[in-house]
Amino acid sequence: MDHLRSAAWYQGADRNAYIHRAWMRRGLPDDALDATKPQIAIANTASDLTPCNMHLNEVAESVKQGVWAAGGVPYNLPVVSLGETQVKPTAMLWRNMAAMAMEEMFRANPIDGLVLLGGCDKTIPALLMAAASVNLPAIVVPGGPMLTGYFRGEALGCGTDVWRLSEEVRAGTITNAQFQESEQSTIRSKGHCNTMGTASTMAVVAEALGMTIPGFAGTPAADARLLKKSHETGRLIVDMVAAGRRPSDIMTRESFLNAIIAVAAVGGSTNAVVHLLAIAGRLGIELSLADFDAAGAGIPVMANLQPSGAFLMDDLHRAGGLLALLAQITDLLHPEPITVTGAPLVDALGGHPVYDDTVILPREAPLMADAGIAVLRGNLAPRGAIIKPSAASPELLQHVGPAVVFDSVEDMRARIDDPELDVTADSVLVLRGCGPRGYPGMPEVGNMPLPRKLLEAGVRDMVRISDARMSGTAYGTVILHVAPEAAAGGPLGLVRTGDIIRVDVAGRSLSVDVSEEELRSRGQSPASEAAYAKPSRGWAKLYVDHVMQADTGADLDFLVGSSGDEVSRESH
Structure with a gap:
């Protein structure tokens, strides 16, 4: 392997090579730093403050054993970890920071290949964004869902x-x-959410993109087979380095279209939209909201999993897993994209039967026949908004009602249960100031709680619209990611309580019955403007100044694209 990148650090008789080798010896075998030994970093998002990823140090040990067995040299590389349930104000605020820090550490160190250990919602997207930008051979190990609690x-x-x-x-x-x-x-074992929330969806995405060993996504965290697959991953990354197989070879435009199809088929999280757009942006691949609508159209939801269905992630694994589900729609997938193995994804789908067709429903009798993430446009969302029809109430997918507007999360929480709030079941709850720039970080608050007086009257769903996101575990007729957001001058900031809003999911439209002239004449609500984020320093200021809108993935404008793996200056 005379092409190894790490040789630039370790080979030679000069002082710099001496220093690089000497400081890394520390008990390594004599030949560990030879030019034939691939140096493999295990990018590890384990953290006691990221509960879903606590077990990844154990997983890393299995990866290490696989790397050693294949002739490589493994290193644990702790990277930024984001716990969805813990960090405030929202983990999404730091996805781009995590990706930037990871990319810089991957490039700066003597690394020939990467194993990416993720679990909780933002960790796999950040790892994939970083790996795409540095474009070193890389493979994902998804940490797996927890076992079902009762x-x-x-x-x-x-x-x-x-x-x-x-x-x-x-x-x-x-x-x-x-x-x-x-x-x-609720939390029975190690692992991330056991629903088809964002964490499970991003594991599905990683596999559909080709970035995991086929059959890995959805393996429960407590299952011994997760450690077996992790060992296999350690062996495979050494082969990938030898073959020069990089993320840009695996994640093509057709791979992204396959990922969109997979997300639709499992009833995956709406958060996959902003993450896939951001990953594609790092690779220079043209991907837009229109692709989600087109590629997801006509895809049946066959995974009978919460929040859209009835079962949970360990049931999916028991029923045959993701490969058994995708095997039913092989004809809908693009056949060209390869996986980390070098073979096409579709080649891995043979011989995977469904063992429980109440969990993985037959293609001819799906949970929903056409429930890919729908993209809505109109004078309320000129650049698009999204909805997950499989998690919505069918009778609300076409709806007309008066707006009840909240200017901020705090405003919504202060008034939602007010007995005097002028709201009925036909009203449309509108929340603004929660987009990438306005909050900042685009929090998961789009699935607003329903007014208490309506809950007490038996109402369990209403149309809700916002520039925010919602948890992949959430449900309801919730329209999200409205772009441009209110804080970026979008028309959501101009809506007033009482305006009539029209939603037509089948017709892909979202509009407010106000003329363009009238909308242009209105100013933003002073209460909204007062609530928009105005950070004065640190990451939050950098983020607000440079974050793009949800329809392009909410990455930072200067992070789009790839810088490759070359270090710009040599050490002295």
């Missing part, structure tokens, strides 16, 4: 059932004490 004999979907039970408390159908009691049962 409360009073009923399976709990973490996230989805939290939203459901918390609304039932507000409706008065269960007590808060009962709700609190369920807390001990």
Whole structure:
């Protein structure tokens, strides 16, 4: 392997090579730094403050054993870790920072290949963005979902059932004490959310893009086979370095279209949209919201998983896993894209039967026949907004109603349960100031709680519209990622309470019954403007000054594209 990048650090008789070698010896075998030994970094997002990724140090040990077995030299490289449930104000604020820090560390160090250990929502996207920009041979190890927990004999979907039970408390159908009691049962084991939330969706995306060993996505974190696959991954990355197989060889435009199809087929999270757009942007691949609408059109939802369906992630694994599901729609996938193995993804789909067709539904009897993420446009969202029809109420997918506008998250929380709030089940709840720039970070608040008085009257869903995101574990008729956002001058900032809003998902339209002339004459709400983020220093200021809109992936404008793996200056 005379092409190894790490040779620029370790080979030679000069002082710099001496220093690089000497400081890394520390018990390594004598030949560990030879020109024939690939140096493999295990980019590890393990952290005690990222609960979903706590187990990744154990996973890293299995990867290390695989690397050693294949003739490589592994190194644990801790990288920025983002715990969706822990960090405030929102983990999305730091996805781009994590990707930037990862990219710089991958480029700066004597590394020939990368194993990317992720789990919680933002970690796999950030790792893939970084790997795309540095374009070293790389492979993803998804940390896996937790095992299903049970409360009073009923399976709990973490996230989805939290939203459901918390609304039932507000409706008065269960007590808060009962709700609190369920807390001990929700998180049963190591791993991320057990619903088809964003973490599971991004594992599906990584596999559909070709960036994992086929059959890895959805392997439960507590399953011994996850460690077996991690060992295999360690062996494979050494082969990838030898073959020179890089992310740009694997993640092509057709790979992204396959990922969109896979997300539709599993009823995946709307957050996949902004992450796929951002990853594609790092590779210089043209991908737009229109591609999500086109590639996802006519794709049946066959995964009967929460939040769209009934089952959970360990049920999917038991029923045959992602490969068994994709095998039913092989004819819809692009056949050319390869995986990290070097073979086409579609070649891995043979011989994977479905073992439980109540979990992986037959193609001819799906959960929904056409439920890919829908892109809506109109005078309320000139650059697009998205909705997940499989998680919505069918009767609300075409709806006309008066707006009830909230100028900020704080405004919404202060007034949503006010008995005097002028709202009915036909109203459309509008929340603004929660986009990438306005909050900042585009928090997961789009699935607003319903007004208490309507919950008590039996209402369980309403049309909700915002420039925010929502958790992949959430559900409801929720229109998200409105672009441009209010803080960027979008028309969402001009809507007033009482304006009539029209939603037509089948017709792909989202509009407000106000003339263009009238909208142009209106100013932004002073309350909204007062609530927009105005950071004066640090990452938040850099982010607000440079973040792009949701329809292009909400990356920073100066991070789009790739800088490759070359270090710009030599050490002295």
